[in-house]
Amino acid sequence: MRWNYREGVGNVREIAPGAVHVPGWLSMEEQQELVRSCRAWATGPVPMRHTVLPRGGVMSVQTVCVGWHWQSYRYTRTADDVNGRVVAEFPEWMAELGRRALKAAYMRDHDDYRPDTALINFYDGQARMGMHQDKDERSGAPVVSLSIGDACVFRFGNTETRGRPYTDIGLDSGDLFVFGGPSRFAYHGVPKVFPGTGDPDTGLASGRLNITMRVTGLSG
Ligand SMILES: O=C(O)CCC(=O)C(=O)O
Numbered sequence: 001m002r003w004n005y006r007e008g009v010g011n012v013r014e015i016a017p018g019a020v021h022v023p024g025w026l027s028m029e030e031q032q033e034l035v036r037s038c039r040a041w042a043t044g045p046v047p048m049r050h051t052v053l054p055r056g057g058v059m060s061v062q063t064v065c066v067g068w069h070w071q072s073y074r075y076t077r078t079a080d081d082v083n084g085r086v087v088a089e090f091p092e093w094m095a096e097l098g099r100r101a102l103k104a105a106y107m108r109d110h111d112d113y114r115p116d117t118a119l120i121n122f123y124d125g126q127a128r129m130g131m132h133q134d135k136d137e138r139s140g141a142p143v144v145s146l147s148i149g150d151a152c153v154f155r156f157g158n159t160e161t162r163g164r165p166y167t168d169i170g171l172d173s174g175d176l177f178v179f180g181g182p183s184r185f186a187y188h189g190v191p192k193v194f195p196g197t198g199d200p201d202t203g204l205a206s207g208r209l210n211i212t213m214r215v216t217g218l219s220g
C-alpha cells in the first residue's frame with residue numbers, strides 16, 4: 001500500500017511512516033457527542049473499570065469497551081472479568097468517524113475500513129499507560145485514536161523495543177492520532193497527563209478520555 005501522507009501539509013504531522021497526528025481534528029460538537037456516548041457506555045451494560053492484568057497488576061486508567069471486550073490479551077463478546085454481560089454494540093456512526101479519520105490522516109479514501117471495537121480509556125490526573133503494543137487484534141488495519149479533555153504526553157516509539165527511539169507528542173482535546181502501516185505495531189504509551197488543562201465545555205469536567213478504534217479480525 002502506498003501511504004499518501006505528506007509532511008507539513010495542512011494540519012497533518014507524520015510522526016513515523018504510517019503514524020500521523022492531526023491536531024484539533026474533532027469539533028467541539030463532536031467532542032461533546034463523544035463524551036455523551038462514552039458516559040452512557042461507562043454505566044453499562046458493562047461498567048467502566050480498572051482492568052486487572054493477567055499477573056494481577058491493575059491498570060491506572062479505567063476502561064470500557066464497545067463491540068468486543070478487551071481483557072488485556074484477548075477479545076471476547078462478554079465481559080467475563082467484569083459482570084459477564086455482552087458489551088454494547090459498536091455503532092455504525094463510529095465506524096464512519098473512523099473512515100473520516102483515516103481520510104484526514106492519510107489523505108485518501110478508506111471506504112473498506114470496518115473497525116469493530118473501541119477501547120474507551122479514562123485518565124484521572126494520576127493515570128498513566130506504560131509502553132505497549134496493540135497486538136491482540138488479528139488484523140494489521142490502522143488504529144484510530146481520539147483524545148478529549150486534559151492534555152497528555154503520548155510517547156510513540158518503534159516496533160522493536162519499549163525504549164528509544166521514541167517521539168513525545170502533546171495530545172490535546174480534539175486531536176486525532178492514527179497508527180497503521182509500518183507503525184501499526186509500534187510501542188506507545190502515555191507517561192503524563194496534565195490535570196486541569198481540558199475545556200469543561202466538552203462535557204468532561206476533569207480528566208482525559210481516549211478512544212481507540214480497531215479492527216479485531218475476529219468474527220462471531
Ligand atoms: O490514551 C492513549 O492515548 C493511548 C491508549 C492506548 O494506547 C490503548 O488504549 O491501547
Ligand SMILES: [Fe+2]
Nearest residue numbers: 132133134188
Ligand atoms: Fe495502545
